[in-house]
Amino acid sequence: MVSGAKHFGTAPLQDVELPRPGTVLWLLGPTSAGKTTLATRVVADLRKEGIPAILFDGDEVRDFFGADFGFGADNRLRVVSILVHLANKAADAGFHVVVAALTAGQDAREHVRAHVRNLTIGYVACSTQTCAQRDPKGLYGKAMRGEIDTLIGYNSTYQPPDRPDLVLDTESHSLDELAARIAASYGSGRRAAPQPD
Numbered sequence: 315m316v317s318g319a320k321h322f323g324t325a326p327l328q329d330v331e332l333p334r335p336g337t338v339l340w341l342l343g344p345t346s347a348g349k350t351t352l353a354t355r356v357v358a359d360l361r362k363e364g365i366p367a368i369l370f371d372g373d374e375v376r377d378f379f380g381a382d383f384g385f386g387a388d389n390r391l392r393v394v395s396i397l398v399h400l401a402n403k404a405a406d407a408g409f410h411v412v413v414a415a416l417t418a419g420q421d422a423r424e425h426v427r428a429h430v431r432n433l434t435i436g437y438v439a440c441s442t443q444t445c446a447q448r449d450p451k452g453l454y455g456k457a458m459r460g461e462i463d464t465l466i467g468y469n470s471t472y473q474p475p476d477r478p479d480l481v482l483d484t485e486s487h488s489l490d491e492l493a494a495r496i497a498a499s500y501g502s503g504r505r506a507a508p509q510p511d
């Protein structure tokens with residue numbers, strides 16, 4: 315079960331006027347596709363313009379909770395539900411949020427679509443072959459040597475999402491090109507939600 319949308323301790327804040335809510339750009343794709351790289355760049359670009367922006371990364375949630383989370387379907391969904399909660403809170407506070415997370419399971423994707431407000435889903439696309447060549451975390455190497463068997467994209471297929479709002483192909487486009495494309499999608503003044511393709 316995914317923990318729901320309880321708002322712990324927020325009751326006294328209900329009467330306080332919020333800033334204009336921010337947006338959530340959810341970047342999903344296989345390991346080494348470029349999610350963290352692209353998300354970091356987008357947040358940095360927004361901050362350089364004085365726009366409040368924050369990155370939540372799936373690996374960060376895993377690092378923080380450490381051994382509590384494994385790589386089974388339930389744990390993957392729990393990581394996503396934590397990211398959803400954090401993203402909504404930050405967006406409610408006026409931040410433009412970028413989430414970088416594998417988000418491989420259909421249940422996780424449906425949870426994101428159902429619960430994240432002001433959402434744009436960006437599919438960070440890259441072939442398994444190129445991801446395995448990049449392999450900055452050495453995970454494809456471990457999977458090839460049989461040291462892990464949980465790498466989605468190698469040990470099992472990474473299914474592309476059905477209807478992403480943006481397709482961000484990191485094999486055929488540079489980081490600069492993709493960052494510019496995302497910046498343009500935020501609209502003039504970067505205050506509106508990114509627009510779908």
Ligand SMILES: Nc1ncnc2c1ncn2[C@@H]1O[C@H](COP(=O)(O)OP(=O)(O)O)[C@@H](O)[C@H]1O
Nearest residue numbers: 345346347348349350351448450484487488489
């Ligand atoms: N166009 C691109 N966009 C993003 N990353 C790219 C691109 N081209 C090459 N890369 C490289 O691919 C790797 C992606 O790693 P990372 O961002 O950690 O992926 P992920 O977070 O999806 O696992 C990095 O080494 C990055 O430099």
Ligand SMILES: [Mg+2]
Nearest residue numbers: 349350373414
């Ligand atoms: Mg990453």
